Amino acid sequence: MAPATSHHLYPPFPDGVVTAPLVSISLAELEADNVAASEDLFKASKELGFFYLKMDGSSLGEKIVLLAEELHALQKKFDDLPFAEKDQFAREKLHPFFGYRHSEIGSIREDGTCDRNELYNMRKDDIIGNCEPLPCPDLIKQHWELLREYVYSCRAVIDLLIVHLERHLQVPSGMIARLHRITERSGDHIRFNKSGIQSYSEEAARRSEHTDFGTLTILFNWLAGLQIRLQDTEDWVYVRPIPGSAVVNLGDALVKFTAGLLRSNIHRVVPPLPPQDGLSRHSLVYFSRPEDSVVLRRLKGGLIDRQPVSETDDLEIRAEEWIVRRSVGDLQGVYTHKGGLEPRTLVVAEGSL
Ligand SMILES: O=C(O)CCC(=O)C(=O)O
Numbered sequence: 453m454a455p456a457t458s459h460h461l462y463p464p465f466p467d468g469v470v471t472a473p474l475v476s477i478s479l480a481e482l483e484a485d486n487v488a489a490s491e492d493l494f495k496a497s498k499e500l501g502f503f504y505l506k507m508d509g510s511s512l513g514e515k516i517v518l519l520a521e522e523l524h525a526l527q528k529k530f531d532d533l534p535f536a537e538k539d540q541f542a543r544e545k546l547h548p549f550f551g552y553r554h555s556e557i558g559s560i561r562e563d564g565t566c567d568r569n570e571l572y573n574m575r576k577d578d579i580i581g582n583c584e585p586l587p588c589p590d591l592i593k594q595h596w597e598l599l600r601e602y603v604y605s606c607r608a609v610i611d612l613l614i615v616h617l618e619r620h621l622q623v624p625s626g627m628i629a630r631l632h633r634i635t636e637r638s639g640d641h642i643r644f645n646k647s648g649i650q651s652y653s654e655e656a657a658r659r660s661e662h663t664d665f666g667t668l669t670i671l672f673n674w675l676a677g678l679q680i681r682l683q684d685t686e687d688w689v690y691v692r693p694i695p696g697s698a699v700v701n702l703g704d705a706l707v708k709f710t711a712g713l714l715r716s717n718i719h720r721v722v723p724p725l726p727p728q729d730g731l732s733r734h735s736l737v738y739f740s741r742p743e744d745s746v747v748l749r750r751l752k753g754g755l756i757d758r759q760p761v762s763e764t765d766d767l768e769i770r771a772e773e774w775i776v777r778r779s780v781g782d783l784q785g786v787y788t789h790k791g792g793l794e795p796r797t798l799v800v801a802e803g804s805l
């Protein structure tokens with residue numbers, strides 16, 4: 453039986469909004485090597501770059517849903533920590549990319565503080581012991597085992613998705629997997645995202661437009677707010693959270709590796725609409741990235757060799773540098789399947805801050 457989720461505790465998804473046509477792919481079927489599910493995965497990876505991964509029927513998938521609910525409870529407790537405590541773990545104090553980050557929204561309260569949009573990036577290598585961990589709040593330390601299980605479970609899904617993608621790309625088995633060994637240092641991380649209560653602003657919506665920098669992203673959200681822009685249009689449509697399914701999307705690294713055959717789709721987060729307005733919005737993300745030392749460039753073999761040579765994108769850069777430079781607003785723009793960065797003046801960084 454599929455595990456219970458907490459979606460029903462929130463007001464329902466708004467009526468009458470246009471939703472994105474994400475296909476639903478069953479993890480259990482991918483595990484069983486079902487041909488149709490595998491083909492659906494490849495098609496979605498080429499066309500929209502986003503799909504639902506249906507977890508029920510797979511013991512790994514059902515475990516991930518349970519862990520995601522536990523982490524959702526934890527992220528709300530993290531949210532409740534005093535700003536002064538979280539500020540001690542601000543990324544300016546810890547690391548160019550990992551740690552806590554916020555932007556202030558709304559007017560100043562009586563205690564002199566402002567509501568915040570927040571994110572907290574927790575490095576995979578800290579969590580599984582590949583390196584000396586960065587300092588973190590006690591609340592996080594107390595849930596280390598939960599975070600560890602989540603890392604290993606998400607990575608098991610990502611490794612399986614890579615096997616299927618390699619097969620369809622007709623590249624040697626292991627060619628992409630070997631750039632993503634869990635034992636090696638990488639930018640993989642778990643992220644807690646929180647958007648404070650706020651009204652829609654066109655400028656803020658545009659500022660949050662981004663593609664993910666890495667390989668594959670596994671996302672859980674509970675309220676409306678995630679929007680994707682459909683291919684070759686300017687139309688933004690909502691992604692409806694489906695209880696028991698993750699939203700999976702491809703990142704820039706897969707576009708680079710496959711010379712644009714696979715798609716990293718632009719997306720953004722806007723405030724939830726009625727009846728879900730008036731609530732803070734949380735999402736839980738697992739980002740996978742190539743190992744730090746991997747140079748992001750076109751790979752050789754299979755269908756990739758049939759891709760045209762891009763005239764615009766000759767930047768070859770190590771994954772570690774790519775992530776930091778993208779996140780600080782260097783290399784601005786949105787990385788598209790057409791190759792190269794599509795300049796969008798307001799786009800500065802991955803995520804919704
Ligand atoms: O909050 C969401 O639903 C999506 C978040 C996201 O796209 C990100 O953190 O990169």
Ligand SMILES: [Fe+2]
Binds near residue numbers: 663802803
């Ligand atoms: Fe994203």
